[in-house]
Amino acid sequence: MKRDRVTSGLLLLAGVGFALLGQFYFTYRREYAQDGVFFWCAAILSFGLLLWRTRWQRSSRSARRFLILVREHPWRALLGLAGASFALLAGYLARQRLETAGFADLLWLWLAGVTGFLLALALPFSFGKARGRFFRWLRGNRVELAWLAALLLVSLLARAFDLEHIPANLGGDEGTQGMAALELLGPPLGNPFSTGWFAVPTMSFLWYGLGMRLFGATVAGLRATSALTGALTVLTTFLLARELWGRRVAWLAALLLACSHFHIHFSRLGSNQIGDGLFVTLALWLLARGLRSKNPLYFALSGAVTGLGWYGYFGARLVGIILALYLVWRLMVEHRFLTRYGGLLFLLLVAAVIVAAPLLLHFFQHPDRMTSRLQQVSIFTSGWLEREQEITERSAASLLLEQFWKSLSAFNYTLDPTFWYRPSIPLLDFVSGVLFVLGLVWATVKYRWPANGLLLVWFWLALILGWVLTENPPSSMRMTGIAPALSIFVALGLDWLARLTPHASRLTPYALCLIATLNLHYYFAIYTPTRIYGNPTAEIGTELGRYLALQDDDYVVYFHAPPRMYWGFGALRFIARGVKGMDVAEGALPQPDSARGARFIFLPSRLDELSVIRARYPGGMERPIYSDADGRLLYVLYEVRETE
Structure with missing residues (x-):
């Protein structure tokens, strides 16, 4: 009983303290209103837990069993509370940190918090009993499991x-997400609790980046995570x-x-x-x-x-x-x-909020x-x-x-x-x-x-x-x-x-x-x-990217494609990583460095400009590339060797 009063008192003090801090930020530090909201949320959570404890006798039977478990195992309650705090803290600190800084420590803090919260519900756990149950279950279901x-x-x-060739085209969005995944992995590790391209949460890029670490930074490696999923x-x-x-x-x-x-x-x-x-x-x-x-x-x-x-x-x-x-x-x-089920459904809600908290804090800020x-x-x-x-x-x-x-x-x-x-x-x-x-x-x-x-x-x-x-x-x-x-x-x-x-x-x-x-x-x-997936630009980007990736030189690519297509197209960027290139506007005349070779790429819509480049740089290698699906012209390559 004394321990119950102490716990209730601590929750009351925590709630009042967080509420005072939140109101202090609202009143005297209005430019940091987001921090005030964070402290008020902590206060509401503390008050909610206190109210839940004081009304546990009138709760449902399932909720009562859960609360009895918490009361009898305060260290498990502490582990769960610490886990929730770590997850919230990871999100809070991520908001304060510069985007150029490393975030590996905060990712581990969040993982530790979520794991701690779930372990608090799984413990006590007997490995001996679990091992026996597992092998009995395995023997009883071995045929179905096979x-x-x-x-x-x-x-x-x-x-x-x-996966490298089916689908044959690498979509532009695929390539963009692949590049985002590689950039997020760094080093240093980028912010996994933020949003990036098209407001997509960066955590999803992290999964694909880790997949490429395991399977290789190739088209197949990028797609391997999806195949497993x-x-x-x-x-x-x-x-x-x-x-x-x-x-x-x-x-x-x-x-x-x-x-x-x-x-x-x-x-x-x-x-x-x-x-x-x-x-x-x-x-x-x-x-x-x-x-x-x-x-x-x-x-x-x-x-x-x-x-x-x-x-x-x-x-x-x-x-x-x-x-x-x-x-x-x-x-x-x-x-x-x-x-x-009321108490158990509340637990489901709490778990969802704890896991999503860092991203929700980011959304509150943006x-x-x-x-x-x-x-x-x-x-x-x-x-x-x-x-x-x-x-x-x-x-x-x-x-x-x-x-x-x-x-x-x-x-x-x-x-x-x-x-x-x-x-x-x-x-x-x-x-x-x-x-x-x-x-x-x-x-x-x-x-x-x-x-x-x-x-x-x-x-x-x-x-x-x-x-x-x-x-x-x-x-x-x-x-x-x-x-x-x-x-x-x-x-x-x-x-x-x-x-x-x-x-x-x-x-x-x-x-x-x-x-x-x-x-x-x-x-x-x-x-x-x-080869219809990704539209015709995906086929061009894939074929051109594969060709450029195989070339062992430092030639610069001059891309006569806008406004139909741009050098920054996702598939092209991903497959031909490290190749230097630039868009050439309609009617513009590029000025290549004579000490380096050049590759001029002409889409069919810009093919009339090829004669100008051919006349200015005679003796180049000209090669038309056709689709293996329907035979249409994809692009024309005109390659000029270095002259110095």
């Missing part, structure tokens, strides 16, 4: 085979589906995702969109496990994954909204849901960067809806209905209009498209099942926010996070048919083989040779 390992290996092979998403999809719908649906969903041409494509790009599916399936699986077992660690891990998603692509930020809406739905349809991308692509904030109404003379309702149709029909009819993928078929193959509709209808009819409710919330929320309310749907790069949901819908449709009659059940393996064949054949045999 098949699962084989499936993951096949998934990885489909995503990692010849895509294969892991097959695993988390299996775990989620098995937890919610059982073993049969889990195997079907994992197999379908493993061979999905849509998911395979984005798993082979050096871009962070592919992480969306991993974040959402992992967070939902941990939440489902937590709701079933009432284990606080699962809730904390689900929150941690949700917070970590903020450091990835913008689509991963939907994970928190999906979780929130699903839990609100459970609260509305289940009696005493909040009573049973609020425009948090929503800048949304403002660019939203049909409302970008002005698209108003412009379209004026141009087409159609009503807003009619345009919104068209947006909805394009989005919903992306899996069966409407094609992706962007060069991020731009396939000649919908995002689902012919057979999967039919099964998807069946699965969607079945889940909708049985929406009161918690598993189906979760899947429907996930699908419709992502569809509306990711496509219906954004420009140019269905832009596939914004919806990689829905790929696992599509596979689950298809699996549910196939499972429903299989359960109708014994004859349909026997056809299931043949249906899976047909779907796998359709997807793999389309992607590798039909789509890949077209």
